[in-house]
Amino acid sequence: MLNRISLRQMEYFVATAKHGSIATASAQIHISSPSISAAIAHIEAELSVQLFVRHPSKGLGLTAIGTLVLQQCEDVLSQSSRLYEIAAESSAAIQGSLRVGSFQSLTAMIAPEVIFGFSRAFDRVELQMVEGDQEVLMNKLRALEIDLAITYDLHQGDDIEFECLATLPPYVLVGEVHPMAQLRTITLEELAPQPLVLLDLPMSRDYFTSLFAKAGLTPNIVARSSSTEVVRSMVANGIGYALFNIRPKSNLSLDGKRTVRVRLAGENRPMLLGLATYKAMKQSRLTRVFMERCRAYISDQYIPGMSSSAFFDRYVSGS
Template identity: 50%
Template sequence: MRYTLRQLEYFVAAGEAGSIRHASERLSISQPSISTAISHLELELNVQLFIRHHAQGLSLTAVGQTLLEEARKVISQAESLYSVAAEATDQIRGMLSVGVMVTLAPMILPSLVHNFLTKHPAVEIRQIASHHEWLVEELRQAEIDTAITYDLQLPPGIEFTPLASLPPHVIVSETHHFAERETVSLGELAAEPMIFLDLPLSRQYFKDLFQKESLQPNIYARVADQAVVRTMVANGYGYSLSNVRPCSDLALDGRRVVRIKLSGQHRPMVIGIATLQGMRKSRLLESFLEYCQTLISDTSIPGMNPLE
């Protein structure tokens, strides 16, 4: 056999992502490395796995679709060897696939994973950031082992352990006329231009905050990237609502945002760990879940300011 498990992993990632670039971002591996792995597999197996579309990504050929399923099985079987060995020798080792809500990942994931790997150097963690619906579907398909996400419309079959509550707050630029306020109400915000974080399910959460008070937000722009939302707010385009509390008050362009308490009683978003109900949890997964519960709580969340 002249191909490796790593090459199969790169092939699977590209097949699922539909492009070399997205697979590269998902695995934190250079695009040339993934392209080389796919080319090697095609040469070794004497098949064409993908059809390359200029500037439009990849699509699997018929044989590529068949081999993708087989590659998944090979990878799963190889990973199970680690689980069997770990349980037999009482070691924590193996591969873990962890999905994280995209709005939480930049703050929580680096510290959480680094500290866990420091304690358990024989572990490898595949980190995937995406929106809530995608994470839940990946859990249901057993493509990821666990997800750190919110308690948003979780379907039957998903087990959710709550860890910390994140009440909503307001962010404005430092020159905004609300910037010196300690609190502001939804009624005061309704007429103001809003930069709306437009992600699946999250969007309904923010709309519901206004609807419960019979209000309609004045949405100036809909943006699916939290970093872009903060930068637009910092540049004075309008305000936004958020639940996360980054330690830095700077947007990516260096301009400052100001966090203001939202007055009234509002449903918080709850961070938790989701797993597939009824799934047998490996020793590695159990250890990771326990570690998450010790590190994430209402009093302390990696990468976030404490609740004031």
């Protein structure tokens, strides 16, 4: 099945074509070069075409098919922009109260661009963000206290509708001087006896320990915290390793020490990041417009505040 080409990926391609250089486009739109490269590679793979040729002295040049794709992308982006303008002109569509739940370990990355970026674009929207773990968010959906949640596919129940936007496989995080920092991959069997610092959130803790249980193993948990940053700091200071799915762009803990990501070998269940809604609650037009924004801003190729999957794969494999 073909993957979608997101509006965000089109924007990166158009910026690169306009500036003739990934590095220049990166500087102009404030997006990392690896993220732009991954977006272009995805479009080329999706369409089975070559968009650019590299000229030694002139940088990147569009191929003939690349020029045609550029025109179409510009048209789509223009139409998309017009959709928001039309929606903004409709007082019935883009005004009112929107209550968005956010899984707490995702909030620092997702909230500024996706959630509050929406309220900045539509000043008639009164936006309320509610942070919480999975249990809190599911309870608030059922109590009609939030309209939707940006969260994971953890223990939702048949009354919850979940739409996956991105796949986040688990990986191992260690301190810079940890012996495992020199490895490209590590197995659960090798990890089990090592000290584990567990991200101790309801349902999340069950997810991480289930990875070991499926392999008939028991992890050696030496410390716990419900705070992502506390876990990262403990890891950076050599207390143990941790398992994570989110991929922050920074490899530094809050106390300035460096962490290293190592690929977890084997077939391990990923976390699915997406949108959760309560089936019994009819979605308002405002909610549906916000969900469209989420679809445009969150994908396997781009998640605000995170390293792209393509860049992450190269990083942890050392290539």
